Amino acid sequence: MRQSMTGFASRSGETAGLRWGWDLRGVNGKGLELRLRLPDWIEGLEPLVRAAAQKALARGNVQVSLRVQGGGEESAAELDEAVLARILSAMARIEGAASGQGLVLSPSSAAQVVALRGVLSVNATPADVAPLRAELMAAFDAALADFGEMRRREGAALAEILTGQLREIEALVAQAAEAVEARRDEQSERLRSQIARVLDPAQGMDEARIAQELALIAVKSDVTEELDRLTAHIGAARDLLTAEGAVGRRLDFLMQEFNREANTLCSKSGSAALTQIGLTLKTVIDQMREQVQNVE
Known part of the structure; x- marks a missing residue:
């Protein structure tokens, strides 16, 4: 199941006259960056917290804070x-x-x-912090589980959005393929018309030369490979959305490939209809890439 890098969780309680509260907040990041704000007098707590967080999380900027305050008459x-x-x-x-x-x-x-x-x-600091540390870690593990659950819920919603955007891209690629077929006839007719204007009608048109020019145009404007690669990228993206583990970086790289093919498609379009499809495709790809930034 996909996970988002955005999440929040908190746990609080009271032990031996001390009130405490955990807060976990996460946003997107290139890797896993942990920022811990813990009381330094609770010996050995930080390495335990860091190890637990690194085991549960793969990516994101995560801030973990613990507040400990005195409570009661003591x-x-x-x-x-x-x-x-x-x-x-x-x-x-x-x-x-x-x-x-x-x-x-x-x-x-x-x-x-x-x-x-x-x-x-x-003066409510216990002489032996081991029991307090154990209780705080049990609460932190519970907060970490809540944090992971929220990230999974966000990730499920994110996967649904990305799946819908992939469907839009797939439909646009199909429209582009249809536009390419329509463009072929338009290009042939346009070329014949241009040649007819410059040649003497009495001499007629050299069909071999026309065929040569059409072949050259076809090579320069052929977008078959771009459409094939876009189709392959759609399949790869769908596979990543159902894969185990952190896939956000691979999805982000794939979005760069999507964008490269869409740019090439626009530059080689040769028709207003295909250009419009390419521009719409770029817009959907940009929207999808923004969403991908939050995938763990």
């Missing part, structure tokens, strides 16, 4: 005297320097000082 805030002393000493030096420059600073309130980082500390 985690009541306490004043850190040492930090407060350093902050007050720094404030005094700043005020003295400002006064020496003739500047008067507005006074700081106690609420502003308390809000400074480190002045109030929460």
Whole structure:
């Protein structure tokens, strides 16, 4: 089943007076890029999270964050005297320097000082983090499963859109083949008319020369190979949409090949009808390529 690279999942809970919450967010990316925001005091957590994520995910820019906060009476805030002393000493030096420059600073309130980082500390960190780490990892695995499920749902919707666009491309290729047949008669008649205007009617037209010119035009404007390759690309894309594993990169490369053939078709069209079909084809291919960017 196809997976999108877009997804979100969260899990939260409380353990030993600590409230915690996991958040996983993913968007498209060329490879797998993990950005982890984890509390550094939970020893050994980061390598476990990274290994679990790398095992479950193949592509995408994924941000994983864990918030841990104190809760309950055990985690009541306490004043850190040492930090407060350093902050007050720094404030005094700043005020003295400002006064020496003739500047008067507005006074700081106690609420502003308390809000400074480190002045109030929460002493709810367990001495042994192993049980907390195990519980957090169990919750992370569950969040990772939710994240994968959301990506699969998005991927299923994406596969349906891509399948519909492939049907549009297939129909346009069939229309192009019909236009090529109609163009052949038009080109022959146009060439005969042009030659008739420049040749003396009494001399008549050299049928061999006309046949030679028509053959040259046919070689320059033949789009049979382009149409055949487009048909082959449609089959390859359908196979990739049902294949196992991450196929986004291969689909993206295939879209480049689609676009190359459509460009060649337009440049060799030789008729307004075929050009219009080629331009419509390019539009659908561009739309499909935008969707492919989200496929894992």
